[in-house]
Amino acid sequence: MTKWGMVIDLDKCTGCQACTTACSMENTRLPGENWQDVLFYSEGSYPNVNMRWFPRPCMHCERPSCVDVCPTRATYKDPNGGFVLIDWDRCIGCKACMVACPYGVRFYTDERAVVEPDVRSVFPGEGKRQWSPPYSSPHDDPKHGVGVQPKGVVSKCTFCYHKVSKAPAGAADLDEDDPATKEYTPACVRVCPPKARYFGDLDNPKSKVNKLIADKRGVRLLDHTGNKPQVYYLSGGAGAAVPSSRSSQGRS
Amino acid sequence: MSTAVLTRSSLPPISWTLVLLVLGLVGSVVAGGYVISQLQAHGHAAFHGDSRGLFWTLPIVTYDYFVLATTGLVMIASLWTVFGLSAFAPIARRSLALAVASLGGAVVALFMELGYPVRALLLIPFSFTWSAPLFWKVWGIIILSAALVVLFLTWIFPGKDERPALPAALVAFGAAIFVAVVAGGVYGWMSMRPVWYGGHTSIAFLVEGLLTGSALLVLFSWIIYGFRGEQAGRGDTPAFGEPFRLLLVVLVAAHGILQLSRLVSGLYSNLDGMEVWHHLWGEPLFHAELWLGLGVPLALLLLPQTRHEAYALPLAAAVVLLAAFLSRYHFVIGGQMVPLFKGSWAPDLLHYTPSLAEYAVLVTSVSVMAAIFAALQLLLRSSGSLSAQS
Ligand code: SF4
Ligand code: SF4
Numbered sequence: 001m002t003k004w005g006m007v008i009d010l011d012k013c014t015g016c017q018a019c020t021t022a023c024s025m026e027n028t029r030l031p032g033e034n035w036q037d038v039l040f041y042s043e044g045s046y047p048n049v050n051m052r053w054f055p056r057p058c059m060h061c062e063r064p065s066c067v068d069v070c071p072t073r074a075t076y077k078d079p080n081g082g083f084v085l086i087d088w089d090r091c092i093g094c095k096a097c098m099v100a101c102p103y104g105v106r107f108y109t110d111e112r113a114v115v116e117p118d119v120r121s122v123f124p125g126e127g128k129r130q131w132s133p134p135y136s137s138p139h140d141d142p143k144h145g146v147g148v149q150p151k152g153v154v155s156k157c158t159f160c161y162h163k164v165s166k167a168p169a170g171a172a173d174l175d176e177d178d179p180a181t182k183e184y185t186p187a188c189v190r191v192c193p194p195k196a197r198y199f200g201d202l203d204n205p206k207s208k209v210n211k212l213i214a215d216k217r218g219v220r221l222l223d224h225t226g227n228k229p230q231v232y233y234l235s236g237g238a239g240a241a242v243p244s245s246r247s248s249q250g251r252s
Numbered sequence: 253m254s255t256a257v258l259t260r261s262s263l264p265p266i267s268w269t270l271v272l273l274v275l276g277l278v279g280s281v282v283a284g285g286y287v288i289s290q291l292q293a294h295g296h297a298a299f300h301g302d303s304r305g306l307f308w309t310l311p312i313v314t315y316d317y318f319v320l321a322t323t324g325l326v327m328i329a330s331l332w333t334v335f336g337l338s339a340f341a342p343i344a345r346r347s348l349a350l351a352v353a354s355l356g357g358a359v360v361a362l363f364m365e366l367g368y369p370v371r372a373l374l375l376i377p378f379s380f381t382w383s384a385p386l387f388w389k390v391w392g393i394i395i396l397s398a399a400l401v402v403l404f405l406t407w408i409f410p411g412k413d414e415r416p417a418l419p420a421a422l423v424a425f426g427a428a429i430f431v432a433v434v435a436g437g438v439y440g441w442m443s444m445r446p447v448w449y450g451g452h453t454s455i456a457f458l459v460e461g462l463l464t465g466s467a468l469l470v471l472f473s474w475i476i477y478g479f480r481g482e483q484a485g486r487g488d489t490p491a492f493g494e495p496f497r498l499l500l501v502v503l504v505a506a507h508g509i510l511q512l513s514r515l516v517s518g519l520y521s522n523l524d525g526m527e528v529w530h531h532l533w534g535e536p537l538f539h540a541e542l543w544l545g546l547g548v549p550l551a552l553l554l555l556p557q558t559r560h561e562a563y564a565l566p567l568a569a570a571v572v573l574l575a576a577f578l579s580r581y582h583f584v585i586g587g588q589m590v591p592l593f594k595g596s597w598a599p600d601l602l603h604y605t606p607s608l609a610e611y612a613v614l615v616t617s618v619s620v621m622a623a624i625f626a627a628l629q630l631l632l633r634s635s636g637s638l639s640a641q642s
Pocket of ligand 2: 096
């Protein structure tokens with residue numbers, strides 16, 4: 001059974017945010033409500049300043065806590081591909097999943113605009129749609145949380161379900177450089193200029209993602225939570241380092 | 253065993269119940285209307301939650317507060333209906349009426365918060381998500397509501413003097429404990445949220461439920477007796493007497509011990525996320541909740557100069573209710589103040605100020621509760637049942 005996963009090489013990532021922009025366009029995100037984001041952290045004070053960045057999509061966890069807490073089965077683990085998806089027709093907007101996700105990747109966009117002007121008032125949505133983007137977007141597929149986010153529900157990265165789910169059967173990797181798989185490759189992977197992202201089948205021993213994880217000692221974020229992300233980070237074996245939230249408080 | 257039957261002269265005067273009803277209805281219409289108009293105009297942007305990390309805000313605080321009060325009220329009634337402690341017999345019916353009213357206030361807040369409340373009603377009970385605390389909590393509330401309906405139809409409205417049938421009373425009691433424990437679990441079972449995490453959270457919810465339930469009962473008894481404690485005390489209810497004074501003292505003390513132990517471990521711990529406790533320690537409102545909220549009721553109820561005064565119990569109850577609400581607020585908001593993985597897009601600690609619409613949700617819930625309680629009192633009075641209860 002295919003289990004899609006992503007590998008992000010932190011030594012290659014330049015923090016350019018091309019992935020964030022591509023994801024926002026691909027998935028018609030409201031400005032600032034980024035399913036895929038590159039988070040920046042700074043530590044210390046001048047002249048000893050350390051700046052780091054950290055690309056962060058949904059981890060599509062193997063044991064997702066968001067699925068466990070959802071009282072309506074709106075959030076679910078798709079056995080075909082291992083995607084964690086949201087059925088917008090079942091979501092009630094209780095936000096339990098947002099509270100339970102250790103990686104902070106979920107969005108309830110019925111809130112004050114993150115970026116002004118509020119594009120929802122510039123391009124008002126029809127029906128339940130939050131807004132009507134002026135550019136084309138994937139076909140609305142509410143059962144898989146794809147398309148323009150409706151009002152009153154939660155959304156998150158789908159691993160570009162609308163592309164990946166149509167990939168040729170048995171594909172080990174989805175690579176933008178391979179004409180056979182280019183169109184099925186997630187938008188963030190496809191645009192990454194230094195090729196810091198890889199996408200493939202974690203259940204296929206021949207996939208490049210598996211080789212990278214093995215050869216470069218891929219690690220998962222917050223592995224102690226037991227969520228078992230399907231996103232791995234390569235960091236020269238040093239661990240996927242994100243400063244703790246206390247690090248900027250001058251504690252030792 | 254029969255309970256003390258009220259004489260007409262010791263019935264609460266109808267005037268204050270009417271005042272409560274009118275105030276409740278006006279509050280429900282005005283505040284509720286305002287929330288609905290804001291939700292229609294701005295959607296949930298009318299509330300001040302956001303996707304950076306503050307997901308559950310004042311409406312959820314309100315909802316939990318009233319759900320817990322409901323569980324506490326049912327447990328207090330159970331002192332008579334299940335355990336047969338006759339000192340609590342005269343207030344058991346009123347306690348259950350208030351439990352229904354409090355549940356009404358909770359549901360109103362939840363419905364204003366949810367993106368799709370009707371969908372929630374249809375989907376949560378029948379999705380059978382065994383792993384979700386909210387699934388169990390909703391089923392607990394459904395069973396509790398069903399038991400309350402049975403108690404009303406078979407015991408309260410007929411105005412029977414004897415204890416109600418044990419099965420319904422037992423189910424209500426069990427469901428109340430279950431709901432309080434699972435409501436605590438909604439927070440306490442989240443290992444990714446250190447401020448909330450731990451088995452003690454459910455215990456704290458149980459105690460808070462009992463505490464707010466008893467305080468609500470005292471306060472509303474006092475109100476319907478026209479703010480005259482001595483009148484109520486002489487009449488039909490021990491709500492102003494020794495058993496309740498002792499009960500409230502024990503509950504405030506238990507709540508205080510739980511609060512202080514969480515505070516000390518929070519301040520001591522260097523676990524990421526626990527820095528919230530240091531932030532709370534710098535907040536005047538937190539200190540008011542802690543020291544005034546615990547100290548004033550204990551002083552009023554224990555000092556020889558005040559403890560036998562008619563005003564002591566209702567005043568202590570009012571302070572307890574305010575402090576318990578602040579405690580719930582600090583708990584729910586505090587657990588979300590450290591954003592999970594938001595990088596420099598979000599500050600180290602998120603700050604939250606409720607919007608006017610969120611305050612209006614609170615006012616709506618209080619008003620709905622008051623209106624339902626007053627309406628039930630009037631209904632019981634007109635059916636003649638009130639002469640067998642307080
Ligand atoms: S990262 Fe969060 S939202 Fe994504 S699958 Fe894991 S728990 Fe769920
Ligand atoms: S907000 Fe929607 S997806 Fe999240 S837990 Fe509630 S119903 Fe499930």
